[in-house]
Structures are given as structure tokens and as C-alpha cells.
Amino acid sequence: MNDKSENKTKKVVDKHYLSGKEVRAIAKANAMEMRRLEKEKNRKKHESEYIAEMRDANNILEIENLHSYFFTDQGVVKAVNGVSFDIPLNSTVGVVGESGCGKSVTSMSVMRLLQGPTGQIVEGSIRFKAYDFKRDENGNYIPVYELDENGNVIYEPVLDENGAPKLDKSGNPMTQPKQKRDANGLGVYEKEEKIFDIAKMPIKQMYRLRGRQMSMVFQEPMTSLNPIFTIGEQLDEVTLLHVPGSTKAMAKEHSINMLNLVGIAMPERVYKSYPHELSGGMRQRVMIAMALAGEPRLIIADEPTTALDVTIQAQILSLFNDLKKRINGSILLITHDLGVIAEMADYVVVMYAGRIIEKGTASEIFHKPCHPYTQGLQKSKPTMQSNEDKLFNIPGNVPNPINMPDHCYFKERCGKCLAKCSGDYPEMVQVSPTHFVACHLYAEENNNGKR
Ligand SMILES: Nc1ncnc2c1ncn2[C@@H]1O[C@H](COP(=O)(O)OP(=O)(O)O)[C@@H](O)[C@H]1O
Ligand code: SF4
Ligand SMILES: [Mg+2]
Numbered sequence: 001m002n003d004k005s006e007n008k009t010k011k012v013v014d015k016h017y018l019s020g021k022e023v024r025a026i027a028k029a030n031a032m033e034m035r036r037l038e039k040e041k042n043r044k045k046h047e048s049e050y051i052a053e054m055r056d057a058n059n060i061l062e063i064e065n066l067h068s069y070f071f072t073d074q075g076v077v078k079a080v081n082g083v084s085f086d087i088p089l090n091s092t093v094g095v096v097g098e099s100g101c102g103k104s105v106t107s108m109s110v111m112r113l114l115q116g117p118t119g120q121i122v123e124g125s126i127r128f129k130a131y132d133f134k135r136d137e138n139g140n141y142i143p144v145y146e147l148d149e150n151g152n153v154i155y156e157p158v159l160d161e162n163g164a165p166k167l168d169k170s171g172n173p174m175t176q177p178k179q180k181r182d183a184n185g186l187g188v189y190e191k192e193e194k195i196f197d198i199a200k201m202p203i204k205q206m207y208r209l210r211g212r213q214m215s216m217v218f219q220e221p222m223t224s225l226n227p228i229f230t231i232g233e234q235l236d237e238v239t240l241l242h243v244p245g246s247t248k249a250m251a252k253e254h255s256i257n258m259l260n261l262v263g264i265a266m267p268e269r270v271y272k273s274y275p276h277e278l279s280g281g282m283r284q285r286v287m288i289a290m291a292l293a294g295e296p297r298l299i300i301a302d303e304p305t306t307a308l309d310v311t312i313q314a315q316i317l318s319l320f321n322d323l324k325k326r327i328n329g330s331i332l333l334i335t336h337d338l339g340v341i342a343e344m345a346d347y348v349v350v351m352y353a354g355r356i357i358e359k360g361t362a363s364e365i366f367h368k369p370c371h372p373y374t375q376g377l378q379k380s381k382p383t384m385q386s387n388e389d390k391l392f393n394i395p396g397n398v399p400n401p402i403n404m405p406d407h408c409y410f411k412e413r414c415g416k417c418l419a420k421c422s423g424d425y426p427e428m429v430q431v432s433p434t435h436f437v438a439c440h441l442y443a444e445e446n447n448n449g450k451r
Contacts, residue, residue, distance in 0.1 A: 023073050030071035034117040041116065041203050050205075052127045052197040059129070060298055060330045061087040061110070066124035066199070068102075068109045071117070075402035079105040081354035083124075085347075087298065092324060092331040094345030094362070096338060096377070100398060102354040103334045107300045110332070111216055112198060112206045126198040130213045131297070133244065134190040141244045142190040146178040154178045179245075185253060187245035212242040215291040217284075219303040224287060225275040231286050232271035235259070238293035258289040261326070263319060281312035288319065297329040304333070305340060317343050338381050342366060347434075350374050353398050353409040356428075360435035370437040372414050408440070416441060 018026070055062055068080040080102045087093045095103050108114050109121050110128075133141045146154040155175040157165040165173045180188040196209065218224045226234060235255035239246050246254070252271070259267035262285040275283055284304065291299055301320065305313040321344060324331055333344055341348055341362070348365040350358040350373065358371040369375045376394040396413035399405060408414070411421050420440045429442040 018074065026075055027073050030073075030076070033122075034071050034120065037120040037122065038117050041120075043202060045200075045202050050197045050200040050202075052125065052195045054127055054129060054195055056086065056088075058088050059086045059127075060089050061129070061332070062125070062127040063106070063110070064125045064127070066106065066109060066126065067122045068105050068114060068120065069122050070119050072402075077401045078354050078404060079119075079401065080109060081404070083351070083354075083356055085349045085356060085359055087330050087332055088347070089129075090324070090328060090330060091346040092320075092333055092344050093347045093349060094333045094335065094341035095349045095351060096335060096341050097351035098336055098398070100401075101351040103336075103351055104302055106351075107216070107302050107332065107334055110198060110300060111210060111214065112201070112203055113216075121199050124199055128196050128198050128209065128214065128298070130194050130196055130209060131191045132194045132208060132213075134192050143177075143179045143245075144188040144190055146180050185250050186239075186243050189244055211238060211296070212294040213296055214298040214300065215294060215296045217287050217291045217299065217301040217304045219306050222275065222283060225283060227275055229274075230271070231259075231273055231275065231278070235271070235286075235290055235293055238290055242294040254293065255289075258293050259286070261292065261323070262286075262289045263315075264289070280308055281315065284308060284312075284316055285319070288316075288323070292323065292327065295327070297327075298332065299323075299327075299329065300332045300334070302334045303336070306335070306337070313340075320344060338377055350377070353404065354401065355409065356436075356438065357410065358435075358437045358439075360432070364432065364435040368435070370431055370435070370442060371410075371439050372416050372441075373410050376413075408438075 063086070064084045066080055066083045067078065070077040070079055083102070083106055085093065085095075095106065097103055105114070105119075108119075110126055112121075114120065136142055148154055154177070156178040158174040158176050160166050168174050182188055198206075198209070225231075232252065232255055235258060236248065236251040239251040239254045240248070243251075243254075256267045256271055259270055264270050264282065264285055270278065270282070270286070275286075278286065284307075288304075304320070305316050308316060317340065320331060320333070331344075333341070335341060345362045348360065348362050349356055350365065350371065352373050358365065358369070358374045365374060366378070369378055373394070380393060394413055399409055399412070405411070406425060407423060408421050408426050411417060414421070418440050420443075426438045426440045426443065428436050428438045430436050431442055
């Protein structure tokens with residue numbers, strides 16, 4: 001390339017606006033890519049195309065090399081750019097990082113709720129261990145029946161709407177096999193364990209997982225609750241939709257149980273209320289009840305306490321801690337607040353500009369943070385002991401998400417830069433069996449055994 005043309009290219013990269021021609025070229029390239037990805041998302045697939053295997057049987061979710069992009073007219077926003085982490089069974093994993101680092105896009109990718117066609121998962125796997133209902137050859141769920149001590153199916157009389165036994169043509173009482181019921185009175189069906197790769201699943205199949213297997217609690221309950229339906233109607237709908245064979249009466253009983261479980265006093269009254277009649281804390285409890293109604297094994301909570309004041313925040317967090325034990329499931333907790341993570345998480349994932357820069361157990365991240373960014377986050381957290389007037393502030397800004405540099409994204413803000421930091425993006429280095437960090441300071445050749 002001669003000097004003149006090199007200058008020309010440099011000009012295009014450096015300037016802060018795009019010409020009409022450039023915008024059109026970007027839009028054309030985006031349109032092609034979005035069309036391809038949308039087609040793939042809606043393509044009919046045989047289940048074998050999205051059945052996967054877990055790397056570790058103790059995990060409920062494994063995210064591997066996830067890339068989720070937004071195709072905008074200014075360029076491609078790599079909101080999630082190669083994220084990998086696991087959620088072990090019965091654990092809480094906290095994802096932390098400042099605003100805009102890709103936390104919500106990660107959780108929306110897991111639920112497959114990215115707004116297409118601009119928002120797309122372009123690469124990676126999201127493996128989820130689901131307990132799916134088994135189906136017979138006609139596609140119907142298979143009920144589990146009560147057995148007597150000899151292993152024979154127990155039969156019960158068929159009743160009409162008045163509760164009287166129904167008779168057949170010859171006048172004999174009709175009978176049917178007696179289906180097993182769970183503690184909430186809901187019919188039990190055969191289930192089987194299946195591992196789905198959510199990233200490859202056709203979007204239409206996601207109804208099998210959302211609400212029933214995994215559910216989400218959002219930051220602002222008022223935008224997630226429908227103002228024109230009562231709490232009861234909205235809660236019942238979850239049960240009616242996700243629990244086969246459930247009737248209105250069963251759904252109501254289940255909804256009231258759920259409201260009780262999330263610590264709502266007078267659940268019968270709240271059941272009949274509209275969202276606007278409740279306080280913020282109550283609404284968030286209702287949202288949690290709703291997330292629990294389908295009895296999911298994974299709850300994704302995206303900034304669940306950010307809109308609440310501090311005392312209510314503490315109550316909701318202790319509710320989550322309590323629930324995790326009761327539902328025998330896992331929680332993916334997303335927040336920008338390290339205090340919330342400290343209270344809740346077993347494992348912590350630290351994100352920066354769409355990538356994971358450090359991950360480990362909560363104790364490793366809090367007591368031995370390695371990455372200069374994580375160390376900065378710790379320093380910027382207010383503590384009872386500190387008598388500083390001003391809180392520590394990490395200088396500088398996150399780089400522009402459309403034009404990410406090739407080197408470490410934190411370089412411009414880092415006080416510990418090495419010459420190497422202007423080179424390639426740092427690889428993930430393992431510093432303990434559970435602790436990983438992406439920073440050149442920890443690469444073998446800089447380490448000299450001093451870690
Ligand atoms: N619909 C969208 N269109 C374009 N960019 C988006 C969209 N939604 C999110 N982004 C970008 O993706 C990045 C990650 O956003 P997000 O995951 O919401 O951050 P947070 O960590 O605060 O939850 C940000 O740079 C944001 O601007
Ligand atoms: S790789 Fe270099 S610039 Fe990036 S955080 Fe580590 S020391 Fe700082
Ligand atoms: Mg967010």
C-alpha cells in the first residue's frame with residue numbers, strides 16, 4: 001500500500017462520522033447477514049440438530065464462546081464477544097460489570113429474547129440441562145399413574161361435573177387410571193433429562209424452556225406486569241400454560257402458594273389486586289412468584305433489586321437465598337453492584353466491554369482479585385471502614401463498542417500496563433483450579449512464580 005492510500009484508509013477509521021455511502025455499505029452488509037441469521041433461527045430442524053452434551057454433568061448451564069451482536073447502521077456492536085462460563089447445579093453465579101458491558105445481552109441470549117433482526121446470536125453454544133416432558137408417539141404427554149403395593153395401576157371412578165359417578169351404556173360406573181398428583185395437586189407426567197443447545201434451537205421451540213425450565217426476573221416489575229390484569233390472572237396463566245392438565249382451581253391454589261412462598265402477607269388479597277395497587281417491593285415479590293410458578297430449575301435475575309430502596313433490597317436478596325435452597329435450582333444473578341454479588345453469589349464472572357476479564361469463586365474475586373479492573377471495582381465500593389471523602393473512580397471510559405481495539409480493552413484505563421499490552425488481546429490464564437483472568441500480568445513469562 002502506498003503512503004497516499006494508507007492515509008486515505010486512516011482518515012476513514014479516525015473520523016467520528018460516517019458518510020452516506022459508508023452507511024449504505026454497512027446497511028447492505030448487515031441486511032445480508034441478518035437475513036441469513038433470521039432464516040437459520042426460523043428454520044425447521046430435527047431435534048438431533050440442537051441436542052448437545054454437557055462438558056460437566058454437575059452444570060445446569062454451560063455458555064461457550066458466545067457472540068451476540070447488534071447490526072446497526074453505524075456498524076456491528078459486539079455486545080457479547082466470546083463469553084464462556086458455567087452455572088453449576090444448585091449454585092448462584094453473579095455476573096458483574098459496569099453499565100453497557102453486555103450483562104443483559106448475555107441473559108437475553110440465554111432466554112433467546114434478543115430483539116431480531118438487529119440483535120442476533122452469531123456464534124457459540126448455550127447448553128442447558130432440561131427436564132423435558134416425555135411424549136408418546138402421538139406427541140402427547142405421558143401421565144404417571146398411582147400403583148398399588150403389587151405394582152398394578154389403581155383405577156378411580158370417572159365423575160361428572162356435579163361430582164357424581166358417570167355410568168357407561170350398560171349402567172356400570174366408568175373408571176380411569178388414577179394419575180399421580182404433586183404437593184400442589186397438579187398432575188405428574190413422565191419427564192426425561194435432555195441437554196439443549198439453546199443457541200441452535202429454533203426460536204419456536206423455546207416455549208419448551210421459557211417459564212417452565214428457566215425464567216427471568218427483570219429490573220422494573222411495572223414494565224413486566226400487565227396493568228389491566230389482576231396479579232391472580234397473570235399468575236394463573238403461567239400455571240395454565242406450563243403445567244399440563246392444570247385446571248383454573250388448581251392454578252389458583254398454586255398461585256396463592258407461590259405468593260405465600262415469596263413472603264406476601266394476605267396472598268388472597270394480593271391475588272385479586274392490580275399491579276398499581278402494590279408497592280415496588282411487593283411487585284418485585286410478585287414477579288419472583290411468577291418466575292417460580294412454572295417450577296424452573298434456573299432463574300435469571302437481571303438487576304432484580306436496582307429499582308428498590310435499600311431495606312427492600314435486603315429483603316428480596318434474602319428471599320432469593322432462601323428460594324435457591326427450596327427450589328433446588330440455580331440462579332444467574334446480574335448486577336452492577338458488587339455488594340449484591342457479595343451477599344448472594346457462589347461464583348462471580350466479571351465482564352468488561354463484552355468479554356469476561358476475570359471469573360472465580362466469590363471468595364477468590366473478593367479476597368484475591370487479579371485483574372486491574374476487578375481491583376478497581378473493589379476499591380470503588382464504599383465500606384464502613386474507609387474514611388476517604390471521595391470514592392475511588394476508575395479513570396477513563398469503555399472503548400467504542402463498534403470499533404474495539406485488538407489489544408486489551410482496558411489498556412487506556414490501566415495503571416499497570418506492560419509493553420506487551422499494546423499487542424494481542426490477553427488470553428485467559430488459570431491462576432487456581434477455579435480462578436481465571438485475562439491479563440498479561442498473569443501470563444507465564446511475566447509471572448516468575450510471584451503470582
Ligand atoms: N438494541 C440494541 N441496539 C444496539 N446496541 C445495543 C442494543 N441493546 C444493547 N446494545 C449495546 O450492547 C451493549 C451491552 O448492553 P447491555 O447488555 O444492555 O449492558 P449491561 O451490562 O448494562 O446490561 C451496550 O454497548 C449497548 O449499547
Ligand atoms: S493486559 Fe495489560 S492493559 Fe490489560 S489489564 Fe492487564 S496489565 Fe492492564
Ligand atoms: Mg443491563
